[in-house]
Amino acid sequence: MFDLVGKTALVTGASGGIGAAIARALHDAGATVALSGTREAPLEALAAELGERTHVLPCNLSDAEAVEALPKRAIEAMGSLDILVNNAGITRDNLFMRMSDEEWGQVLEVNLTSTMRLCRGSLRGMMKARWGRIVNISSVVGATGNPGQGNYAASKAGMVGMSKSLAYEVASRGITVNCVAPGFIETAMTEKLTDDQKGKILGQIPAGRMGTPEEIAAAVLYLASPEAAYVTGTTLHVNGGMAML
């Protein structure tokens, strides 16, 4: 099950907790992985840990030209690009009434627009191969909303609508496009929360705990696998029951 030997994957945000776990899971399943992110040191460290079949491709996702070039670099490095995981994301939280155009724009640019550009740049090879897997990492807050995260929630909800539209277009070519929507996961992003905030969040999670990056990676691995060929346009919620959608 879930054998990715001979497949090639690009994971953005691989310098973060969830991205690293995704890259590890795909690599463990036999895939060759290209690790992308803004910070090169953690990417190199992850590549060293994984060993063979890894490539480090640093990229600033707020730089449109660099984003356009990333799928090409991945194909040059690996010979093809079968699996694209758009995991990179940023937050610029603020109350809606105080949110600046800049805070709004940065989050939409990195989380949504770069995802669109990377999907667009990866499709040609997938269409020709008649096989492709795109997994976009959304968020539970894209479905539920979250105070202080109007920009982030919009970007993550936008990803879902975009993925469904693309899924329609390319389904007949053997390409699936899905989202994984994590709930609260133990990462640097959620570490910033105060104990009080964490306590409140845990009270809303039936499972009574935060999720792990590995639990997100397992969902991505499934959607990236040959076994998930008939699953497209869906969002797989991995949130401990926090929102049953």
Added chain:
Amino acid sequence: MSDIAERVKKIVVEHLSVEEDKVTENASFIDDLGADSLDTVELVMAFEEEFGIEIPDDAAETIQTFGDAVKFIKEAQ
């Protein structure tokens, strides 16, 4: 029929799974040969590869028929 036309016809026949005699000068990919819009994108990709040319999106939109494709490729080469 020119060599270019033969090569274009071969791509169209293979990609759209149509009879060769249906691929006439004025045959529209979408209206006559059953292509959907994504097929036309793929045909353009296949032409680019076969002939080693770049077909920009605005030019691709003008390629509606077999004849359009042959004409464009002849001029691009």
